[in-house]
Amino acid sequence: AQTDRNQPIHIEADAMRYDDVHQTSVFTGNVVVTKGSLVLRAATVDVRQAPDGYQYATALAAPGQLATFQRQLDVAPGQPAQTLDGAAQRIEYDGKTDVVTLRGQAMLSRLIDGRLMDRSQGNVIAYNQITDVFTVEGGAAGATATNPGGRVRVMLTPQPPASSAPAAPKSPPALKVAPKLGTQP
């Protein structure tokens, strides 16, 4: 949720190794990263600081398992809680483009009050945090038990005609307006 922004980050792991030459921190063994409502679980999480100053992070699942993340979404007061669940063999974060990429048996689900509303599956799901747009690519590598062909499968549940609350235009929450160009702060 928006309020996650300045929450402290908690990381737990079995081990951590920092290498100044390569500017990397690698956390290994039952890694749990939490920040506000975000919870990320993986076997290893490594964070690299690129020369351009941006950070790139990769979360890897243990063999045969999936790395997962879960987050609360901002909802209007009084609205039921919405969470975003992601899972994949590999979750990458690009600090420059602010895109989270789920790779290998990728699945992104949105739940309202714990009930599944939308789900997309595929080989690769790229989710842009700024534009709230996500793209899904198919491919055999994306095959899972529930999606043997690995084809792109997106299931969207139309918003029920809310009696009082204004009906949300589309299932993904309102798109954010891209920051106007103008002078950078």
Added chain:
Amino acid sequence: MHMNMRQLWLRLSAWSPIVLLALAAAFSWWVAQVVMRAEQGPKIGPAHSALPDYMLHEFSAASYNAQGQLGAVLQGTQMDHRPDTDTFEITAPQLRAVSPQGIVTTASAQRGLANKDGSNIQLFGHAVVERSGTGGQPPLIVRGDFLNIFPQQQIIQSNQPTVVQQGQTVFSANTVDFNAIAGTASMQGRVKAVIVPGASTQANSP
């Protein structure tokens, strides 16, 4: 919808344990001073016995750099030299060292043990090493019940729970191994990190 992962990863690696490694470098003069002073003291017991052969009470050893500036001061309530192990045991060691760049390092513990050539210093009991912050960063503090320091190799290790703190960012683990020359820091066993945005680390990306 906009939990900003960018913020998350930005904070995560802005904390750099490497700053800590410079601590190890601040010790090598220390033991040289202690050893030199101790050897000039009177011999009071047979060599190679477990009993200290010379002792210093309420001692203070200071070292100055070429420009005559105070480099560092080591104090302790007592220092014994043990001929059998050729080591120096210091009760309540208190260290304060200032590097040419003005970085202040302080260390204290209930007990310190140093070998003759100063290549290894061990701090026992409430060992605290603190290094002043640079570039507006808060000081960096290492706490543990045992810190094993190899000044020349710029290594700090501990096989006991150790906490490293800078501002509100705190790392803790069961064992730690920091190596300034290799530029690596590794922690094992129940590693926990709490990284507070903005409070202790500057965002260093453009």
